[in-house]
Amino acid sequence: MKVRTHRCGELTKAAVGQTVVLNGWVQKRRDHGTVMFIDLRDRTGITQVVFNAERNAVVHQASHSLRSECVVSVTGQVMARPDESKNPNLPTGEIEVFVDAVEILNESKTPPFVIEDDAEVTESVRLKYRYLDLRRPKMQRLLTIRHDIMQAVRGFLNAERFLEVETPILTKSTPEGARDYLVPSRVNPGQFYALPQSPQLFKQVLMVSGVDRYYQIARCFRDEDLRNDRQPEFTQIDAELSFADREQVMSLMEQMIVTVFRDAGGVQLPTPFPRMTYAEAVGRYGSDKPDLRFDMPLYDVTAFAAASEFKVFKEAATKGGIVKALIVKGGAATPRSRIDALGEMAKGFGAKGLAWLKITPEGQLESVIAKFLDVKAFTAALPEAKPGDLVLFGADKTAIVHDVLGRIRLLLGEELKLIDTTGNTESIRDVIAFPKTQRAQCPLTDAPSTVSAEQLKELRIKLDLVE
């Protein structure tokens, strides 16, 4: 095999005239008879290579055996493309390589899907052929971003004199929290290690040991059911520092995040970050991790509710609960069916219901509960609600109101496209090279799997799988 002299995405006009060697995958073949165009791809991008019968009949003939995704090494001369056939959509579009020698390093079966970003493939197929899926430029980009983030974190914390220390993966089961993954010990029959849910224990010991500043990009394990954004094993940036006050900790983490976004994302975040207390967050947004990409706060209307004639409001407000409101700007046109659907979801989240009212363009209240409410008192209590708006109410115990309205707020944010999700991925599985399925199985290895009777015997484990 000839070793590459350049990457496929990095050849420019500067290389015109040079003889180069490219190694890569065949992205696409365009056969024009005596001329064959092939897009050669590697991690860095694509270069068009040309097999021309006039230039080299033998090599041109060989080009007919090249198929999608076969791995080749080509040797050829970089030529400037004629003006009319330059490709402005390609970073390497001003040049092409005329091939003088080709070697097929590995043949390929026809792949089950094309290796392109906009290829429409279901996720199970992508996971089954993960080695192909990962070839897609988008996936390579995501892997690269993860890499860049980790390097940025390390670079920043190293500069801040943190020490990266590894902590054990075989550790001890703790009674609290999530369920542990257990690992049997052969040396200690009947006893088990637990995989760490987080390095918590050890980082505190490191502080006691005088390490002073510790960090780790740590793998954590929790044997709980999966979600779209939750895998049984995940990575967390774990840090601990001694001799610091709260302000130092917060500002250090702020700088770290600014550095990560700058170095890995090319984004300059404005500082200082807004700060709020737990009580403010929960009170205003119904969550301790509020999504601040859109506003839509929760308004306290408990006093108004206590003075109203609506029994649900009055009871919640006078018996130790609260009544809060969400304003959907311009939402008065929302059809009843949609509002009812939101009410059903609120019930699903633990509420008894979701009271609502519309404010007509004339400033009147329109709702099944309108007859219990005084317009003037309402306007005074919630001046932010304007004609044309829809107002949703939660009336219950404090924690329930916050939780339910917080979730409804998020639903509305997505539904009304108040959140810019450009560039987001569908699932956390897209940013993990080898994710697990919802049943916590590894599609590549089929783990978890049964083990041999000998292994079990050695571990002194007997199975009891009867229902």
Next chain:
RNA sequence: GGGGCCGUCGUUCAGCUGGUUAGGACGCCAGAUUGUCAAUCUGGAGGUCGCGGGUUCAAAUCCCGUCGGCCCCGCCA
């Protein structure tokens, strides 16, 4: 543990009020083709309709079960 959506050529979808030679697009194969880059033109192959059972003269289509994927609730710092 519970609820929901989905499973049809390699891929992505249509067909699902039971009766069709199960269809389109992309991909694939063959031929043509000197400038394409979503190449084009002509022709062709390709499906046990996830699996098992049932209803029926007849099932991709209806019913039951099962397996798999995803989403959500519970759970989870």
